[in-house]
Amino acid sequence: MTARRDDPQQGELRERILEALHELLRERTFETLSVAEIIAAAGVSRASFYFYFPGKQAALAELVRRAVGQGHEAAQPWLQAEQDPREALRAGVDAGAELWLRNAAVLRAIVESWASDPQLRELWLAQMATFTDAAVARIEADEQVRVENVPALAASLTWTGERLYYLAACGVAPFDDRRVLVDTLTHLWVSALYDG
Incomplete structure (x- = not known):
């Protein structure tokens, strides 16, 4: 059977x-x-x-999709615009840090592999685009934000976050200190969007 x-x-x-x-x-x-x-x-x-799975890349892709889904959940306080945007950004950045720590092995694997494998490249660029697209929509809907070229700014902030979370997951100072990581990323987002 x-x-x-x-x-x-x-x-x-x-x-x-x-x-x-x-x-x-x-x-x-x-x-x-x-x-x-x-x-x-x-x-x-x-x-x-x-x-x-047709290969190990497909198995990694499934683990990455699961982690990214959790990342979208972490970003909801800011994306939903139901509280002070600065506090919501800090909460989202902190939840992102927790997500990267819990999924450090998987997320390190995709960050270290996507540039050299076409399947993983397509996957990671698409996954990162989902964060950028969500940030673009939120920024464009926020009357407090006055910036030019929203897509470029959103992509810059998203990719900066990816890099700093990756460094933290690898235990690289000063970002291995969660408080420093969260303070730094929150400052970058708030300065770019609300204090500019």
Whole structure:
């Protein structure tokens, strides 16, 4: 009898693969990992791995999409414009820092790999564009903000955040101090949008 994709046991195999990759990324770089190592760590067959993922890039992509989804949740206080924008930005930046710390291995892997792999490049540029697009919409709707070239500013702030969160996830000072990270990113956003 052939198993179906919506079979709970099959879903468990998929999650085991993703968990194994996540754990391996805590110790190794993505480029040094092989599918065989992921399969061994997950305790699944090669057929099971390829049933769900055409390659290790697709498995990483799933982990990245999950982390990015959490990132959009973290940004909601500012995007929804339901509280003071400066306080909402600080809350969102702090939630972003927490997200990057929880998902450091996965997010380091995508940041370190996207430039050299076409699939991962497309994925990461698209994921980052979702943050930029959300920031553009929020900035354009905010009557307190008076800036020119909103798309360029939003992209600059989004990519600056990506880099500083990445440095924090790698334990690079001074951004390994969460307070410094949050203060710095909040200052950049608030200065660019509200104090300019």
